[in-house]
Amino acid sequence: LPEEFIQAIPVINKIEEAGFEAYFVGGSVRDVLLGQPIHDVDIATSAFPAEIKEIFPRTIDVGIEHGTVLVLAQESQYEITTFRTESTYQDFRRPDKVQFVRSLEEDLKRRDFTINALALRENGEIVDLFDGLSDLDNKILRAVGNPHERFHEDALRMMRGLRFVSQLGFELEPHTLAAMKENHHLLEKISVERIHIEFMKLLLGNHRKDSIHAFFETECYQYCPGLKDRGEALLRFAELPDNPxxxxxxxxxxxxxxxxxxxxxxxxxxxxxxxxxxxxxxxxxxxxxxxxxxxxxxxxxxxxxxxxxxxxxxxxxxxxxxxxxxxxxxxxxxxxxPIHSLSELAVNGNDLMKFLNKKPGKWLSQVIQTCEQAVVEGEIVNEKEALLNFVKQKLLKEESQ
Ligand code: ATP
Ligand code: MG
Structure with a gap:
């Protein structure tokens, strides 16, 4: 187990001592198994939020309606989320209602992809109800259960799938891919903010090229701002050298x-x-x-x-x-x-107004800009006297023209 998990074991033990179950879940389990660095340790539990708050003295309510409590312990903080199911999605985004449950299986079922639906016991035992381990091995991204239903429940999952292709270099399992092709239009219901987050992760992933091809092939791009008529250009973008x-x-x-x-x-x-x-x-x-x-x-x-x-x-x-x-x-x-910002210029507005005996106006910013450019380009040294002289010459010349 990696350091981050070992550090969190006492947290899991405490929940277990109180008579509940607790597991590491989500992206951190996936990333540990892939040998990749992890960013956040998520813990799922059979304890309800109120029960978690009784177990730990220091907690913050971060999303209690979704069952998530932030626990401050072991000099760190952990998102502890109650096992839940999500029922009756009517709008293709977010559940209408989350229901807390006591069963891990119910919780893992509602997760998006098999590789994200693994749970890890504190003793190292892995709960793998949907063959996520074999998909991890084979680098396959497969929706949990019926992909068609899963994308209907929450269309964002299609964008998440594409970004995992880019981040992990995995391939979309054929039924999962087919369901994306069929349901791409449901992305219309998803907020731009949520699409943005996934699209950016897609662009910054190490396997951008494959992901953009899938983005194109599934037509998901058509529901992203400003991309609708840019399919061809997207493919050209995919052809840029592979560097992340x-x-x-x-x-x-x-x-x-x-x-x-x-x-x-x-x-x-x-x-x-x-x-x-x-x-x-x-x-x-x-x-x-x-x-x-x-x-x-x-x-x-x-x-x-x-x-x-x-x-x-x-x-x-x-x-x-x-x-x-x-x-x-x-x-x-x-x-x-010679200078790196305007504040380093050897003359300022006051100097110029005094020297030329003129009131402030549009002329002033123009003169300052001329000085700035001339100094940057090395036409004149950055000294007050020289600059004032330079300005005088310029103005005289302009007047005579
Ligand atoms: P990252 O490494 O980017 O954090 P992640 O898989 O951990 O990736 P999160 O958004 O942190 O992504 O979600 C944590 C877990 O919650 C996921 O691994 C997955 O099991 C579940 N999850 C998140 N979003 C969804 C969703 N839209 N539908 C179903 N399950 C989801
Ligand atoms: Mg995560």
């Missing part, structure tokens, strides 16, 4: 570049996906930088405007266009810039 993508903004940048989306359209596209303002801004910068850098070596002004971190993110994207990445040279270029 590191960040969300980089993923969007590559995708939008493939779609030939203009810089003005970026924000509109990403807003439909409910991206954060930060992601939108980063993506706009990266796309702007990338399109220049694909054509030619950096201009000083571009590196200055992007900043070093974003410039390096652009460099990383060159792999996908089989252009040599030059991080060291980019870093040197950024280092050698």
């Amino acid at each position: 993508i590191s960040t969300e903004a980089q993923a969007w940048t590559l995708l939008l570049d493939c779609f030939a989306v203009s810089e003005q359209e970026v924000s509109c596209f990403l807003k439909k996906w409910k991206c954060s303002n930060q992601t939108i801004q980063e993506t706009r910068q990266l796309l702007w930088g990338l399109r220049q850098r694909k054509q030619a070596w950096w201009k000083k002004l571009t590196v200055y405007q992007l900043g070093l971190a974003q410039s390096l993110r652009v460099e990383e994207l060159l792999i996908y266009y089989t252009i040599e990445m030059k991080k060291k040279e980019t870093e040197e270029m950024s280092c050698q810039l």
Whole structure:
């Protein structure tokens, strides 16, 4: 057992001592068996939330209506969820009602894929009711039970399936794949936020290419914002070199570049996906930088405007266009810039107004920008006297024209 599980054993023991069952379940069990690092340890139990709260002195209600209590113990925190069934899905998303039950089997039955429906006892024994172990061995992603019914209950499972293809490199079992092809339209009912999370995991997974092909083949892409008429472009995106993508903004940048989306359209596209303002801004910068850098070596002004971190993110994207990445040279270029932000400029608005004896106005920001550019491009040294002189010359010249 990995360290994270060993540390949690006393938690399981305490639940058992109180007369209930408790198991490790979900993605962490799957990932441990795959020899992959785990992120969250989920525990499922026959104890009801109120009973868990009696057993542990320190708990936080995080989703008590779904049966989840966060337990603070062993210098860590554990999501402990009561065994439950989900009944009568009427809207193809989320259950109308969750029912707490005492049986592990009932709980495992409602899980999405066989490899996610394994439970692990604290003594190392594995409960494998749906042949999840053999699917793990054979790298097969198979819905638990009847795939058609399972996607009807919760259509998000189709997107989850596709992202597991990308993260794990597994193949969709034929009936599971067929059920996706048949039910893709149910994704219409799923909120963009939930689709976004899965789609991003798909884009950042190590087996992106296979996953995008399945995304295309099942037609699930048609129910994702802005992708409906972009099937062909998606396939072109799948043909990019296989290197994994590191960040969300980089993923969007590559995708939008493939779609030939203009810089003005970026924000509109990403807003439909409910991206954060930060992601939108980063993506706009990266796309702007990338399109220049694909054509030619950096201009000083571009590196200055992007900043070093974003410039390096652009460099990383060159792999996908089989252009040599030059991080060291980019870093040197950024280092050698005379200034790195406007605050380092040797003149400010007050200096200029005083010197020219003019009131503030639109002219001021233009003059400052001219100074900034001239300094960055090395046309003039970053010294107050020199800059004021430079401005005076410029204005005189403009007046005489
Ligand atoms: P990750 O490693 O990304 O966390 P995960 O499989 O743990 O992957 P979670 O969203 O953390 O995904 O869900 C934990 C477990 O809950 C899953 O392994 C699965 O058993 C179950 N589960 C989650 N979402 C669904 C769903 N939509 N339908 C059925 N079961 C689900
Ligand atoms: Mg998880």
